[in-house]
Amino acid sequence: MRDQRRNAVRVFAVAGAVILSLLFTATSVQAQHRPLSQVLPELILREITLNSPPAPPGNPFGLPAGFTHLAHFSPLGANELDNPAVGVVQGFNGQMATQFSTFPLGSSSGGLTYEFDPSVGTLRRSSSSFGPLFSERALTIGRRKLSAGFNYQRTSYSTFEGQNLDDGSIKFYLPHQDCCTVGGRPFMQPNGTRLNPPFEGDLVETALSLKATTHTAAVFANYGVTNHWDVGLAIPFVRVNLDARVRARVLRLVTDARTAPPGLFTEEEIRTILNLHTLELDNPDATRTVQHSGHAAGLGDIVLRTKYHFLRRAGGGLAAGLDLRLPTGDENELLGAGGVQAKFLLIASSERGRLGQHVNISYTVAQGKVGGSFAGLASAPLPDEINYAGGVELVASKRLTVIGDILGRTLRGAGRLDLVSKKFEYNQPPVPGMPGPGCAGLAGFTCRTVSFDEFAPRSGDLRLMLGTGGVKFNLAGNLLVSASVLFPLTNAGLRSRITTMVGVDYVIK
């Protein structure tokens, strides 16, 4: 008994050390603190500013002295919240925030439990299997039994909607601020595909490279109130590391005066025109990279759990459960979901010989808003979820169970971002021999189009599916050690690389 307690103390000392190291290990770069949910909007929508010189007095374009285009491709800088790029980035950021903070946590299924079986008159293992890893089985731990443990999992993300996150594949296109009307009427299309004003209809292309990693150490406990009723809780401590870089370049659709017919502009006029929209003075092809590396660490969303085993069958039966996820994690730092989630579960499990099976079907009711709001814009509501899980447990030996699971989530109304070829109309400046008409019949210009691939938000459900594989091993006494991997089975939304999870589970009494 004393040895058991000593082992338990050791286990939790290790858990404590892992949690403390998560919370207090410094990252390499953190120039200034900025909530992690604000990083992408700030980088993409505010920090890409031009380096255009102020217009000199008496300039040939009739601009007021000191006028500059500095923030004209910066929707937040120009306070232009109806800029279509804002909606695209908002959708992207909201989905990132939602999926970051609601990634599945490992479960505690009371792996090593014995119960008195009146039919044979002796104690027997409730199940030969040690139970699933990321889902639940119907069995409960048993009256007055207490188990505790902790899991550590590391997740990094590789793609978003099939696009690589960390190589600049994901691009956002920023149109010029819609400063002016043409002919007394709005010229820009509501979806931003007709660039305005006609003489400044360039685009700034921003290419995102994002490295995102989460470390989660969850302490959990499970107590059998009766032989059929468990209550429990899981307390996660989360650390999120984010390293974002945005590389910008000006796509000169209308201001590339170098391509104008010879003699149309003087050298000085060409220089002035090129410097209207430039990221580096007198370097019209310059690129600019803005970046932010930061981390956040702290308490995640605490989960209160209860399960009632209402139909008992050998090695399983049916159970109903409730997981209540409380908004204790800071959603602005991507540590929490930003609202309350109540997950109602129906659990079925059985065991035959060396093979156990389990199926979970659940519905999650959510109330709250995800992190990632910016510039006073409302963030997306935390979506309800339909969850399902199914898997098998193979009892390889008395001390080893091999587990495989499929976990499905449907985030209701979370929306999708589809990569579409977006066509932009722009007005080529007057060129002799290439008469109009310009876009929307604008006289003196020639209407041209150019297409780029960019995400476009659409309404609908986001369906995610993960596969898991792992083992639970009875190291000694009542101590179970588990190791598993989680891997995505779909390309939808934010796709993780292989997630690794290790954990221990200890039945105290």
Add this chain to the structure above:
Amino acid sequence: MEAGTVNWNRRLRPVALATLALAATLMLRWPTGLAAMPQAQAGEPGIRDLLQRYSAALESLDANAVKKVQPSIPADNLAKAFKDMRELKVAIDEVRVLSTGGGAARVSCRVKQTLTPKAGSKQTTAVTRVMRLRREADSWVIDAFER
């Protein structure tokens, strides 16, 4: 005075008759109880022997041995339970014979088991069980558990 005596006798007669009737009733019932007690007392060593054989069979982790003591037990299920065990210690106490007669008995006892499993730590349980016994040849066997 005589008349008074007669009256007195008349008054006593119903009481005497009632007393006689009660005594007769008690006389009729008393031999049954007396008969039962010796039977139970005679059966108790046999019952204790059965309980000892039952605990020894459980401790041997041999389902067939348990089946000899409790023929109705699902031996396959018990064998599966034994497969997970390294050692089982069984102690039976607080034995009370609830009834006996006609080759059957009801017995209440507390069964304390300490299990050393192949996976996991020692588990202890103590359960009060009520068992129905029946006599087979010259010994008792467990017919069933009521609880």
